[in-house]
Amino acid sequence: MKKRKIFLLLQSALCAALALLLAVAALGIYREGLAEKTENPLAPVYTAERISARGRLLLPLLLLTAGFALVGTALRIRDEEGLRPVKSGAVPRKTRPAGEKTVRIVLLLGALGLIALGVFNGGAQDVLGKAIRICTECIGLG
Amino acid sequence: MDNVKSRRRPAPRQLIQLYSALLHNAHLKGFLEGEIYQGSAKFACVPGLNCYSCPAAVGACPLGALQNALAASGRRAGWYVLGILLLFGVTLGRTICGWLCPMGLLQELLHRLPTFKIRKSRVTVILSRLKYAVLAVFVIAIPLWVGLARDLPLPAFCRYICPAGTLEGALTLLSHPGNTALLGMLGAAFTSKFVILCVILLACIFCYRSFCRFLCPLGAIYGLFNRFCLVGVQVDPARCNGCGACVRACGMDVRHVGDAECIHCAQCMEACAQKAISLKAGKITLMGSDKAAPAAPKRKRAVRIAQGAALLVLCFALLWFNVLDPGLKTPPAASTGSAVGEVLTDFRIECLDGTEFHLADTRGRVTILNLWATYCKPCVEELAYFDALARQYPDDVAILAVHSSVVTEDPAAFLEGRGWTIPFAVDTAEDLVWNLADGSSVLPQTIVLNRSGEVIYNQKGSVTPEALAALYARAAVG
Structure with a gap:
């Protein structure tokens, strides 16, 4: 039981450390790149060299975390206490609201009407355009 | 347990x-x-x-x-x-x-x-x-x-x-x-x-x-x-x-x-x-074990039919979206000179104000092509920087902002009242400029040519005013 807890503690610490170090590495690259960018506005903030330099440092930790995960999964080590159902009292029985079917049909017809309206006013074409030529900043490339 | x-x-x-x-x-x-x-x-x-x-x-x-x-x-x-x-x-x-x-x-x-x-x-x-x-x-x-x-x-x-x-x-x-x-x-x-x-x-x-x-x-x-x-x-x-x-x-x-x-x-x-x-x-x-649930053999058969149909749908989807779909992008057949160090292929395109932009006419000046779309915030924001640069060097810089051929709203109406003086064009249905400039599916993109029409910068992503000034300085000596 104690070994199990130590394993879980180690794996938790590894995951937390990995996430923390990844975030710190990104911030470090950004700070470093920004300093260079003030000197040379055309200099990229993120470069393959900066990323691989930090990646090399993080790789052993990543492999260790992945290894622990594999071992833990294979040995079926789980935080049984954390996965146990919570303690709470009985809950009131809830049934679906009356007139549910009517509301559903009305909403369904409304949805189909809106879609038809949207196809005719060019809304569907808008969705297509914005999905095939993408604004870079919107996905975090910026 | x-x-x-x-x-x-x-x-x-x-x-x-x-x-x-x-x-x-x-x-x-x-x-x-x-x-x-x-x-x-x-x-x-x-x-x-x-x-x-x-x-x-x-x-x-x-x-x-x-x-x-x-x-x-x-x-x-x-x-x-x-x-x-x-x-x-x-x-x-x-x-x-x-x-x-x-x-x-x-x-x-x-x-x-x-x-x-x-x-x-x-x-x-x-x-x-x-x-x-x-x-x-x-x-x-x-x-x-x-x-x-x-x-x-x-x-x-x-x-x-x-x-x-x-x-x-x-x-x-x-x-x-x-x-x-x-x-x-x-x-x-x-x-x-x-x-x-x-x-x-x-x-x-x-x-x-x-x-x-x-x-x-x-x-x-x-x-x-x-x-x-x-x-x-x-x-x-x-x-x-x-x-x-x-x-x-x-x-x-x-x-x-x-x-x-x-x-x-x-x-x-x-x-x-x-x-x-x-x-x-x-x-x-x-x-679930509902009373209304169909009998076991009937249910099993229904599940098997559903599984088969789902598998067929998946196979068709994989085939369609990877091989058969006519919308799949094919790589350009020949180089268009869009890489850094190359001379960009000449083109003509009609601008929104009715004039024609001819790339060959811009030789001797620093030329900037910007690929943008109305729904892209960084694209719209950086247009002001291009306009400012064009105002700063009216006789030495030629700028063309090309809107993607995928139009979600009228670009002319969008530009109305913004006071920008640079020429704007909407790319042709065949993506003429997009294909020549190696335009991609991500916006914006900026291409800078020096006085002899050689590409010195072709980068996806937005530019800052400082970067634009540095690019102009670099292109102006070329």
Whole structure:
């Protein structure tokens, strides 16, 4: 039981450390790149060299975390206490609201009407355009 | 041990989650090519949270589409996206979260890592309300406000938070060896979103479906329809004794089965000693020991038929989106001189003011081509920098801003009243400038030519005024 807890503690610490170090590495690259960018506005903030330099440092930790995960999964080590159902009292029985079917049909017809309206006013074409030529900043490339 | 067993998701759900993730991302060759799918299927929104900038994505993300529609609501009402969301909500509700959403699958896989787990509590119940605030502020208020008041498209949830965009879009595109040029455009936005992604993924390891429970605005939208949705778990009031075992066994912050937090994963069925819970589609029982359930052999046959049909659909989708679709992009046959150091191929294009832009006529001047679109905020913002540079060097700089051939609103009307003097053109239906300049599926893009027409810069991503000044200085000596 104690070994199990130590394993879980180690794996938790590894995951937390990995996430923390990844975030710190990104911030470090950004700070470093920004300093260079003030000197040379055309200099990229993120470069393959900066990323691989930090990646090399993080790789052993990543492999260790992945290894622990594999071992833990294979040995079926789980935080049984954390996965146990919570303690709470009985809950009131809830049934679906009356007139549910009517509301559903009305909403369904409304949805189909809106879609038809949207196809005719060019809304569907808008969705297509914005999905095939993408604004870079919107996905975090910026 | 029984409790632990009850925590394991039933196998059919895992298979359906995996199947759905594959169907959402059937353009698998996108991973190999490092390019997103640009076929016409992307007019349709997928039910789950799946970024349309993922190289494999074959549909549009409903949340991204909703924000873009709200941002553009001053010009065109977003009936289409609202209708799609309503349709998904009424038919499936949060069954989408539990069975179909690729982000849901990822979160559940992360939660399987053997670490300590945080159980649900009053704190998590309170935190589960946070997603409604995220929905109100980032998905509705900011895009509407910035769109209507400043006439700028800002899908704030995608821009500041969405982990699906960072993970499926940004990181998968960046990880492709052919996209190393994209590294040049990374800056504050990527850094902040990457840190947010790390925090969210970490939270998902320790706390079941953290993103889904606390932050996901799509789940918040679908939750509003949970009381009326066609497919979902239902409790037989005649059998239920109100013991609360279902709520206690549930990983989500539900108060009762089927409420706005319930993802209809049917995990509670195993915990119910009364066998009062079943998964239904209307009156048809899909899972559970309901009286109305069809007899075992009949049911087995129906399941087999459904499995066969699903497999056929998947095979067809994989074949269509990777091989057969005519919308699949083919690489250009010959070099157009768009790489740095090459001389860009000459072209003529009609501008919005009726004049013609002829590239050969700009020889002897620094020439800048900008590829943009009205719905792209960084594109619109940087147009002012190009205009300022053109005003600064009116006789030495030739600038042309080319709008993508994919037009979502009238560019001439969009530009009216902004006071910019640089020439604007809309690319031809055949993507003339886009193809010549090696334009891609990501916006914006800037190409700078020196006085002899040689490309000195061809980069995706926005430019700053300082970078533009440095580019001009570099091109002017060439």
